[in-house]
Amino acid sequence: MTTTTTQIEIDRDKGDFQYPEQHKYDAGTGLSEKTIDYICDVKGEDDWIRSFRKRALKVFESKPMPTHWATKDLENIDFDKIRYYLADGQRASRSWEDVPDDVKETFERLGIPENERKFLAGVEAQFDSEAAYSNIKDAVAKDGVIFVGSTEGLLKHPDIFRKWFGKVIPTGDNKFSALNSAVFSGGSFIYVPPGVKVSHPLQAYFRINAENFGQFERTLIIADEGSEVTYMEGCTAPKFDTATLHSAVVELVAMPGAKIEYITVQNWASNVYNLVTKRALAHENSVVKWIDCNIGSRLTMKYPGVVLKGRKARGEVLSIALANDDQHQDTGAKMIHAADETTSNVISKSISVGEGRSTYRGQVHMPKHLKGCKNNTECDALLINSNSRTDTYPAITVRGDDNSVQHEASVSKVSAEQIFYMQQRGLSEGEAMSLSVNGFVNDLTRQFPMEYSVELKRLIELEMEGSVG
Amino acid sequence: MIDFFNKMTATLEIQNLNVSIGEKPILKDFSLTIPKGEVHAIMGPNGTGKSTLAKALAGHPDYEITSGDALIDGESILEMEPDERSREGLFMAFQYPIEIPGVTIANFIRAALNGRLPEGEELNAPAYYRSLYEKMDMLKIDRKFTSRFVNDGFSGGEKKRCEILQMAMLDPKYAILDETDSGLDIDALKVVADGVNSLRGENLGVLVITHYQRLLEYIVPDHVHVLYDGRIVKSGDKDLALELEEKGYDWVKELAETAA
């Protein structure tokens, strides 16, 4: 076990990115009330949002870094050097010639269409997917589905937006939700009317658009009674951005009998801090499923949660994390049971390669006086090299004799016997390894939409190459 | 006269029993009388209500008896708790015996036997162990098993033998064997069948529930009933089992359709 090469490497000091000169709308670096005024002015937001943002800024400033439980690497974030808002056309770009060859090769091998590659590589600041975007919008609008950017949602649908905005994840939930509440822009707003079942996953038809690669995106999805919707964000291709801090907030509201499935594939470049708060509120008989894949970033901290508020609500988190050299995937799930007969299921699989580190943190809470609640949690970690690392930190509280919880976790390595068997059948060690790793996550990826699971499989193959020496 | 009376009522009698799970009716007007001394077999395809019958008679809380009656020697058992039914003489060998970690077989059976004694009385320990070992030897169960936990980590065959051991120890009036052959190889099957056969006699009525005819080669029944969609669609002697094996369950479906 020796050398480990990372497939995707980018220049850490991001010197090949250049910002366009546009002094008129430049919020500059650093964060203050002025930054917020600037954002509100550019976006033309109402006063209540302005004061909401300013309150959030105070909360952000008052909260310490959560390093009493989280990694000290958070201390390396220099909040004064960050650009908190980039208006259209302000996003930095670099020239295609500056894009490293191995990145170009990765795009090639992942089969990323030519016109998308430049956007992904940070060469073009905008990718024009407006055509596909309006198609899908038109298709669902017939049923009364609202599917717009969050800025537009705020301005055009304040009645629905305001009712739920910040209600699932309050500003002060954590330091980074407060930061997002102060400077959010981008993200989606979706409202699905009662009984409407959106047949195609939203977002699947335009996998790239600038809004969704926002730095502080804010997404709010409301599925009204008996409706169903699937939403996808991200894509498997590595995404390069000048911004090293990404902190999204995603709130889901499933009204009685509704079903929401939210799928994320995160593959930020390995200089990005990705600190995300995601939570759903599940009313009676509703089902919320988070499917979360984390492949990229330097540090991801993300624990999708479901507050099971109505009787017989169900919450699920299925997640895959792959941590390669210099990466820390700190992910998990929160299941807050707050009504009788609610059930939750968490399945987490992590793979640590080279010096990569993966961490699972979980919380399951079943308070007193509830009946018939059940949780099942399974965390499996696979360690590829002798210098890989994995941690598991679940926290489970159960009160009362009518609720039950089971948690199981295991750590293993790819079995040498298995590799040998495959080699004997003619596979290379690397091929055998990626086959094994794909086998390890197979029962989860099978639950993903087809195109995602195929892409994910290829991505794992790429990441696993050169991992054995 | 008394003899006559006793003979008349020495039965496990099931009258027009309707059983549902949740909202779904499983057994429909099911009737069957098993006199002591006889072995009846119920055969039928999966999902026709065989195990429902066993569990409903034993009093499992998930099975709701919507109408009908079940009587042991003339006395209705439906109002009784499961343990009262057991003490009344009804034994069920579970299809999937439950594992009870930490409770040894010896303690478990002793607790069951103590439950049958008048309040305050206890079993005589040496006599109990003599009887237990004797029955274990008969069922080819290693004596070391007495200190193992009930069904904990047992193989399929061990679990089934342990069920028959309990049956032997509890000395029931009526025994229901729910798919006792499932998961057994031929040797284990023979041991279990020998055990059951050794308990056969005029003081025991047996209901064997099975999917395959194979078990009935070893526990030869006096009567065979074919269950389909919650009802008995055909009854006969032991040859019916062979006929069924030959013609397959599609034939049962035809029978049921003709009957309806």
Place this chain on the structure above:
Amino acid sequence: MKTESQSVTAFKETFNHHIEDLDTTPGWWRSMKREAFDRFLTTPMPKRKDESWRFASLSNLSFAEFAYGKPPSITNAQELVEKSRILEHQSGSFTFADNQTIDAEKASFELQKKGVIWTSLREAISRNGELLKDYFMKQEANLGSEKFSLLHTSFVENGALLYIPKGVEVEYPFVSYNWITGQNAAVFPHTLVIAEEFAKVSLVEAHFSTTEDVGALSCGVTHLFAGVGAKIDYTLLQNYNEETLGFQINSNIAGKDATVKTVSVNVGCRNYRSETHGQIKGAGAHVEMLSLAVADKDQEIDQRTLQTHSAPHATSDLLFKNALKDNAKTIFSGLIKVDDGAQQTDAYQTNRNLLLSKTAEANSLPGLEIEANDVKCSHGATTSQIEEEEIFYMLARGIPKEKAQELVVYGFFEEILERIEDEKLKEFARSVIQTKFSSK
């Protein structure tokens, strides 16, 4: 209401009295205690945000109001000594009441000839100074109770020291009985076991109260050192009354090919905090950490464990089982840490909680930190109630419902109890649990 500084001054005075009473002990002993007390004063009390105190009720932790001075004389010593005879065969015993030795059974002459040392800490301070300097309080508390560990060092004055030389195997257990008798007494049970290469020994520690309803503080420390190939079997039976605040800070070190087994049976205390650190330092070592707790009424039993693997080819297995009645609360927080050099480690950690009432609360924090890749590690935590199917199976055999529930609960504990080697002790532990369980 005293101000904080007033109470600190008062507590300093308490400590000074304690030290003055030790004027016949060697200087190194007193200066070690002084140093510990200074660190105690500067070490903060646990705070709500401390990860190592997550879920714990901190408002019940205190140390100041207890009686640290010389206890009144033990009037019922003879009775206590009589009660301190659980085992049929033992190699030696101590009976302590409020830190005072009230009875001692020495190791046999034969064992003494082989070099076995079985002595009270009070005697060891003057006679076995070199041994104590090497081993006494050499394991830092690192699971949250640093302050209480320092409190222990500051005030400890008695305990049991057991030293087994190379190759000596001792057949029967040594036993240390620790009684609390006085009103608001503060006791500091201490047990130190050093087993040299290929030595084999077992030790039983029992913690009891003489009264039902008098409050007290027990702050105990047990350290086990198992040298190359040594075997230590340790059992702790804690049955203080339910007004007692208890801390038990244990640590064991297993050298190459050593075997260490610890079994804890926790029944008593109002608030009980137990910390157990299994340090696997030698290749091929095998460590087992077992515990069971029965909590009822408003009891809170808080258990923190750590299994650190720093050597390869070693195994560790942890099983903590808790049964909860009434408003009881338990916390299990465990961590397996495998260093990058500890390849071929097999480490397991299981926590099972059985909830027997609507208002009981079980918290479980099973953790893993793994830096070696060629390992087998797993943890499991379940919290559940008695399975309906299990009860039905028993009912179907004619066992009445109450008896069936009792059997399931005792069965739940049996997995731990059966691991206690000494038959008499096992029976005793069983009866303590059954008494507690059947009390209304």
